[in-house]
């Protein structure tokens with residue numbers, strides 16, 4: 221997988237680009253130092269880009285997979301117009317195996333499967349049109365969540381966010397960062413404290429990059445500093461995204477989110493999760509059964525590719541955790557806000 225330059229303006233909203241009949245992904249492993257893209261032409265390349273975190277963030281992973289299905293269908297149909305469906309199913313399974321926690325990946329693939337059931341002839345153009353529609357719809361949903369979430373924020377406070385739930389992690393605008401963008405535009409937020417988010421440093425590299433470009437004051441902190449920052453006062457909300465919300469309102473998100481929620485409740489700081497309804501998994505009864513991805517030990521033992529830990533030490537590297545619903549004050553979706561989420565309120569919203 222090699223990265224290339226593209227002659228287009230690079231913004232937080234250009235993480236996923238359909239260009240020159242191929243899928244280009246802004247290489248988020250290189251940001252903020254380099255703004256380069258990885259080109260994907262087939263399902264294997266797209267799955268590898270998701271696994272390697274060229275593209276990351278639950279909604280962005282789902283949208284990328286939808287484009288990946290279109291790429292796969294183009295190849296399979298060209299190779300065997302009579303018997304392409306069976307081979308395409310192998311590609312769908314390959315894409316689904318790229319990362320286990322973000323339910324948007326499985327949601328997008330299931331959506332493409334349904335569309336395929338009704339396709340007669342070459343499936344490429346209908347699938348590409350559907351991927352583009354999902355991409356555009358995600359941007360619109362984020363705008364709606366931005367407005368709904370911002371309305372919950374009393375003017376004058378600072379907020380804390382974790383990982384990156386911005387334009388880069390979505391089709392554009394962001395979920396948690398969408399709320400922050402909208403609230404800042406309305407003069408409700410004075411400043412953002414962003415957890416640096418070890419080990420991938422999504423906060424330091426990606427969230428800070430987005431907020432600086434938006435002109436939103438941001439201060440980075442090690443996530444271990446968050447409780448002390450809350451104790452110091454002036455924090456209104458913790459605002460995060462999610463990779464999967466269970467039917468009872470338990471929330472899986474980047475490792476460290478749970479400890480932020482515990483600290484927030486202790487300090488009387490409100491805790492908001494902004495996520496589209498495609499992140500809610502109605503088949504997952506509660507958070508205890510959400511598959512939590514574990515990644516390589518080296519991600520913790522090294523920093524920016526350099527070994528930092530004592531030789532011989534091992535590492536525990538689950539990359540998500542589950543925050544129990546009772547610690548969540550509001551889930552903001554494109555369909556509305558759920559205060560103090562529980563099973564019944566979530567079922568009502570989805571119905």
Ligand code: MRU
Pocket residue numbers: 276277278279322382383384385386389390394395396422460461462463473474475539
């Ligand atoms: O491992 P990552 O970078 O894919 O994790 C991303 C997160 O945890 C985000 O908070 C989540 O996907 C929501 S993105 C809108």
